[in-house]
Amino acid sequence: MSATKEFHGSSLELTDMAMAYGDVEILHNINLKVAPGTTTCIIGPSGSGKSTLLRGINRLHEPKRGDVIVNGSSILGDRPDDVRKRIGMVFQHFNLFPDHTALQNVALAPWKVKGLNRKKAEELAAARLAEVGLAERSDHRPRDLSGGQQQRVAIARALAMEPEIMLFDEATSALDPELVKGVLNLMADLCQRGMTMVVVTHEMGFARKVADQVVFMDEGEVIESGTPEELFNHPKSDRLRRFLDEVL
């Protein structure tokens, strides 16, 4: 693994963030600090609000209260489109554009959003695809790629916008078991290279090995957070102990 920090991940802080769908409050007063270039894994049972938390960070869903602070300044006053240029996201079901090739999937946003010319955008896309081991698949369409390959294209697509922070929403949950490791390794690699990452995951092995910080959530609240060692080896709360009993 190369140790050069080629990414310049930003810090992220959530203060008293609350989120609601209609009148139903899903997240209550979330406080979270993510140091630049570190990886935070969010674990917890289904319905605990993990995915909603990610959506609040890049404002796919607007937070109801509290603040989201990137690199020291609040992003809630910025245009949502500008916020999302700085924060990449990878989805459980990849959400690649089916009528675009792998290369076009990656090149589209740099071309149309960042305003690079088409040729530059495609060169950048080719480089990003090579990084995720898909140089030879660049003219394949998503349906001709395996799930693992599709998710790697999706990661390359997010990286092509040169984000300061990357959000992963159960990025390996829809993959065949033998393909999970490849994607996780790629994510661990990004972490090594200095990206700030917030990873919602059910892969406890990944959280233990790669995370700088693990956050356990349940029923819309952060129950416990700390180093992997603290959470996995010395869980304080009953709920985390019960959760770990079930998943490990």
Add this chain to the structure above:
Amino acid sequence: MEFFDTISKTFLDFDSMLEVLPQLLKTGLTNTLIISISATIIGIVLGMLVAVMGIAKTRWIRIPARIYTDLFRGLPAILTILLIGRGFTGISQDIFGPSPYPLGIIALSLIASAYIGEIFRSGIQSVEKGQLEACRALGMSYGRAMVLVVIPQGIRRVLPALVNQFIAIVKDSSLVYFLGLLPMERELFRVGQDAAVLTGNLSPLVAAGIFYLIITVPLTHLVNYIDQKFRTGRRKATPPTSGLKEVSELQSSTQGERA
């Protein structure tokens, strides 16, 4: 025997068919195609507008689109054509001159746009929500995401329905004869009808009918063809690849790069 004689004389009199054939080709077919194709093109443009308005988040954009669709889909085509074709002659005279032909096309376009708008809307709404979300997460605006990613996928899914709509428009184009067209503006039905009245024989109308079928039947088969192609996909069957192969590929490619 006499019965069949009468039948063939009434419907299949080749002489009167042949007599009207040049006019059916030159005037009738040309006008039917001009009317139908223009109405379809205008209908597609207006229909897309109605569809996009119909899925807007703001209620005050959605409601007019809804009313428009209900109106033009709910009224009999002939009534719309007469109301517009007769009602706007004043304005039309200033722009297009005395012929009701353009008004006929406009009326057909409005009717078509209501149906096409619904076709587009269903297509666009059938595109998975994740597509829009992925675009937004990359920093695209709603409009750009729709234009670049969501709408093209939606259109592709409804191509068969659009061809069906064109067939309906071809048939409905015969209704503009109610507006009283000049001899050189008459479409297939009116040309056949005129000749039928003159000769006292229905064969020219049968000939006109054959022309309609020549347009519509191949199109219905085209629909089936498109439909099947989209269902099965263009892709040739390839043998399945083992996931393990991908694992070793990935290992060698990343190791190579890191070395």
